[in-house]
Amino acid sequence: MTQPQRVVTDTMAGLKLPDFDTWSDRVATVLGQNPGPFTGPGTNTYLVGTSKRPLLLDTGIGLEVYDPLLEQGLSETKGANELQEIVLTHVHQDHIGGVPNVQKRFGELSVSKHRWPEKDRAYDFPLTYIEDGATIETDGATLHAIHTPGHAKDHLCYYLEEEKALFTGDLVLGAGTTVVPEEGGGLIDYMASLRKLLDLDLSVIYPAHGPAIREPYKKLNAYIAHRELREQQVLDALGAGLTRIPDMVKRIYVDVPEFLHAAAGNSVQSHLIKLEKEGVVKNEGEEWALA
Numbered sequence: 180m181t182q183p184q185r186v187v188t189d190t191m192a193g194l195k196l197p198d199f200d201t202w203s204d205r206v207a208t209v210l211g212q213n214p215g216p217f218t219g220p221g222t223n224t225y226l227v228g229t230s231k232r233p234l235l236l237d238t239g240i241g242l243e244v245y246d247p248l249l250e251q252g253l254s255e256t257k258g259a260n261e262l263q264e265i266v267l268t269h270v271h272q273d274h275i276g277g278v279p280n281v282q283k284r285f286g287e288l289s290v291s292k293h294r295w296p297e298k299d300r301a302y303d304f305p306l307t308y309i310e311d312g313a314t315i316e317t318d319g320a321t322l323h324a325i326h327t328p329g330h331a332k333d334h335l336c337y338y339l340e341e342e343k344a345l346f347t348g349d350l351v352l353g354a355g356t357t358v359v360p361e362e363g364g365g366l367i368d369y370m371a372s373l374r375k376l377l378d379l380d381l382s383v384i385y386p387a388h389g390p391a392i393r394e395p396y397k398k399l400n401a402y403i404a405h406r407e408l409r410e411q412q413v414l415d416a417l418g419a420g421l422t423r424i425p426d427m428v429k430r431i432y433v434d435v436p437e438f439l440h441a442a443a444g445n446s447v448q449s450h451l452i453k454l455e456k457e458g459v460v461k462n463e464g465e466e467w468a469l470a
């Protein structure tokens with residue numbers, strides 16, 4: 180049996196965070212109330228700014244239980260009862276899903292994100308499209324949008340200039356690793372996005388799931404090393420003659436419970452697709468082999 184090998188050893192399992200909390204002079208969180216194996220304690224939605232009209236970064240999945248907590252969190256962390264606007268990291272439901280309820284409570288706030296027309300058309304509220312490099316300002320906080328595809332085509336990270344902090348959405352999580360989905364994602368983009376973040380001057384990462392990351396470069400390098408190790412493990416499995424994804428999962432993910440093997444299979448597949456694009460492996464039906 181292959182020994183389990185992993186770079187990222189922490190996990191979201193059992194992690195708990197308070198319903199709302201102050202993380203810095205400018206940044207407070209309200210938890211989306213959607214815990215799960217992939218969301219950890221749930222989506223962090225962020226109140227950003229120093230005024231009584233902060234902006235809301237991500238909105239959770241749209242659960243009714245979130246709305247009174249947002250109101251309470253806004254009041255207790257910012258002494259506020261208004262929002263300036265809504266800004267989104269990406270179109271996945273646990274980030275955009277809360278928009279209609281938030282607008283019902285706080286008025287027709289503008290909603291900004293990067294474009295992904297095929298997904299955006301599922302929502303009937305107006306969206307303001309922002310590009311890589313766009314700046315969003317609120318009292319006490321300046322956010323710079325950074326296009327970071329890989330987890331989702333429209334994914335933006337936001338750099339908070341005043342704190343050298345980075346909101347990473349689902350690109351980098353507070354614990355464990357993230358999903359690189361086949362639809363709208365891809366490991367080539369994902370790795371490039373991680374490497375792009377290494378060039379920033381960072382003191383902290385505020386992820387969309389899990390706690391703040393106080394050693395940003397250690398985390399980014401661990402994320403890169405994790406994927407590089409997985410890629411090597413996939414190559415080793417192919418070299419050992421394994422051709423099918425479920426067999427590779429059994430070999431590589433010996434330390435992962437069976438209910439996560441489907442997700443692990445998606446991860447192996449995303450490595451194989453990357454390697455295929457790079458001309459290293461070939462694929463026929465469900466069979467994979469070294470090229």
Ligand SMILES: [Zn+2]
Nearest residue numbers: 271330331349
């Ligand atoms: Zn996502």
